Amino acid sequence: MMKRARIAFNGAVCEAVVEENGQLRLPNGWVVKEEEVVWLPPVEPRTIFALGLNYADHASELSFSAPKEPLLFFKGRNTLIGHRSKTPRPADATFMHYECELAVVIGKTARNVKAEEAYDYVLGYTVANDYAVRDYLENYYRPNFRVKNRDASTPLGPWIVDKADVDDPMNLMLRTYVNGNIVQEGNTRDMIFTIPFLIEYISSFMTLQAGDIILTGTPKGAVNVESGDEVVTEIERIGRLINYVV
Missing domain, CATH: 2.30.30.370 (FAH)
Structure with a gap:
């Protein structure tokens, strides 16, 4: 591998x-x-795409219906940090939680790509932990910048696994551990919008470039984290990403 x-x-x-x-x-x-x-971070993207509510159980957890089309938003590169790094918890936050997500790394320029050819444009996969500070959320369908674009709020890594080494990215277990205790578990097969669909959808109106990242959403299991916590986000066949809340 x-x-x-x-x-x-x-x-x-x-x-x-x-x-x-x-x-x-x-x-x-x-x-x-x-x-x-x-x-x-194992890649320096030009553009970071993120998905809101891409798992039905997570949408239900937040008392929302599953979306009919992808709820996309952008993230700044300032958010990315690497394996074993530290993420600040705002002093006024009452609910900050992790989000274990499969991150898809684009391998070459993609425009008007059909779903059946989408994997030809993938370089590989990595693990993302896309923290959210719910106190600042104004609208679940339009995440406020303070929720999802905070400095050092998105650990990424530890590495990129080549797509050839992942037989089926749409059937991988995701788990999150806080201080060694499992708090989140799901499977990528439960995504509402699959990787091929997302690549076709995005590339139909915006050109994807080599190194761009698509964060594909998280399953249910949102639990508040505190300063001093060790958070491990793990995806089958991809790796274990360790982060510390400070």
């Missing part, structure tokens, strides 16, 4: 290949341990 990460090591940013034993092989041939590097 090919896993590609972006890390900072010895004063330089580089791409690394994650080996089976968890160590990272750098472009110069050096092999370093996970704890010796600073993990960065």
Whole structure:
């Protein structure tokens, strides 16, 4: 399985290949341990697309009906941080929660793509934890910037897994753990709008570029997190993304 990460090591940013034993092989041939590097978001996107209410159980959890078409919004690159990074919890927040999401990384320019050809335009997959501060939410259908575009609010990683190594991205288990306790569990097969549908839908009116990311939504299981919590978002065959709330 090919896993590609972006890390900072010895004063330089580089791409690394994650080996089976968890160590990272750098472009110069050096092999370093996970704890010796600073993990960065594995991709630097031009555009980040996010989905609201793309799992019916999550929509129901929030007392909303399942949407009839994708509820899309943009996220800024300022939101992205890497594996083992820290996310601030606003001092006035009363309900801030994680959202374990499968992130689709686009591999090449896509315009007017048909659903049956959509996977040809995918580079690979990674894990996202798209935190939300519900106190600031004005409308579930139009997420306020303060809810979803806060600095360091979206851990991404630890790496990108090539699409060839994921047989069926529409049948992967998602889990979230807070301080070691499982608090969220779901499966990508329960998405309302599938990956091929989303690529066809978005590319019908907006060109997707290599490196762009689509965050595909989260299942039910929203639980408040506090400063000091360790939050692990995990997706089958993709990886485990660790984050700390501060």
